[in-house]
Amino acid sequence: MKDQLAQKLAAARRVLTLLALAAAVGVASGVLTAVFGHGVLAVTTLRERWPLLLLLLPAGGALICAVYARWGGECGRGMALVFDTAAGRRPDVPARLIPLAVGATWLGHLLGASVGREGVAVQIAAAGASCLTPALRTPADKRRLLTAGVAAGFAGLFRTPLAAAFFALELFHCGVAQYDALLPALAAALTASGVSGALGVSPATAVLGAAAPAFTVEGLIALTLLGAACGLAGRLFVGLLHGLKDRFGRWMPNAYQRIVLVGALVALFGLATGSRYNGLSEGLSAAALAGGSLYAWDWLAKLCLTAVCLAAGFQGGEVAPLFTIGACLGAVLAAPLGLPVPLAAALGYAAVFAAGTNTLVSPILVGLELFGGEYFGGLCLVCALAYVCNGGHSIYPQRPLGQVD
Secondary structure, rough: OHHHHHHHHOOOHHHHHHHHHHHHHHHHHHHHHHHHHHHHHHHHHHHHHHHHHHHHHHHHHHHHHHHHHHHHHHHHHHHHHHHHHOOOEEEEEEEOOHHHHHHHHHHHHHHHOOOOEEEHHHHHHHHHHHHHHHHOOOOOHHHHHHHHHHHHHHHHHHHHHHHHHHHHHHHHHOOEEOOOHHHHHHHHHHHHHHHHHHHOOOOOOOOOOOOOOOOOOHHHHHHHHHHHHHHHHHHHHHHOOOOOOHHHHHHHHOOHHHHHHHHHHHHHHHHOOOOOOOOOOOOHHHHHHHOOOOOOOHHHHHHHHHHHHHOOOOOOOOHHHHHHHHHHHHHHHHHHHHHHHHHHHHHHHHHHHHHHHHOOOOHHHHHHHHHHHHHHHHHHHHHHHHHOOOOOOOOOOOEEOOOOO
């Protein structure tokens, strides 16, 4: 009897320790992501004020390459380090990744690289979580705390804590959600979202002003086609991103040559298009969600430019571009499908995220947290179809179904 009580007390202490550390990760991540997010917006404002900064993008790319070559070590692998740590193939995510990734992303956005930001937010939060894993005894608890760090990074940046928690649970394995990390992930995500909110980070909520989709025959056909299109767009992005990384490495093995050449081409393209697709391109998604006018090719141009920049070695993320690609694609398909533009844009916003990351619950929750619960049915259907049509591909190095650590 005493042994059983001692075991229960030890288990309770272990859970409480894990939750306390997850909350600490949330606090640190909330501060870091707030500073990082505000920095991205500040340098974006500077670039929009002085568009000729685009001409410095090749030199900025060379500087990023030189800094990573001198001090980065393995940090250039980015999210792959987080996956290796979660799988137990390495002890931690190095702390020096934080200043390197933040500085490189700020510089990229200042000079007009078409990249996102969530990848860096997740990496710096995971690095922060790694600093606390020595306080835990078991590899399983260390993995749970790292998962909590991923949730905290996503939540601190986007202010969608429920989506962030489930994103972390779904991230590491194709078709598997690791629910044993749910409580620490929620604790970290809610804390990070609250802290970053107190520091001025606002979620990208939008009032769509459109009725929820009707589940008539015509409505179901329209939603089915939209989901399939979003799934194929996500798969195209994944295939192009990984394909370009492979081909760039073979065609231009010199990293400096690769990033300078791509930087020059992206700068020229940006000057020719008025920087429409450079940086976060949040104006495109805002216009789509507001029912504004867009070019039919906006989604494809953003998709290609982002894949090229990330494959060349510019630092950033893929999720924010996926949101923009999905919103633009949904807005373009709205009229042919007979859907309101803001509604189709919101559904596409979540569904291309589902297809690109090969996750399902998190994209639905993103849509609910940003656009409202009345769109739950449409979000479920469109995101599920996009997830299926993606065919199990992901921007991340997910492990196959059944290979759970």
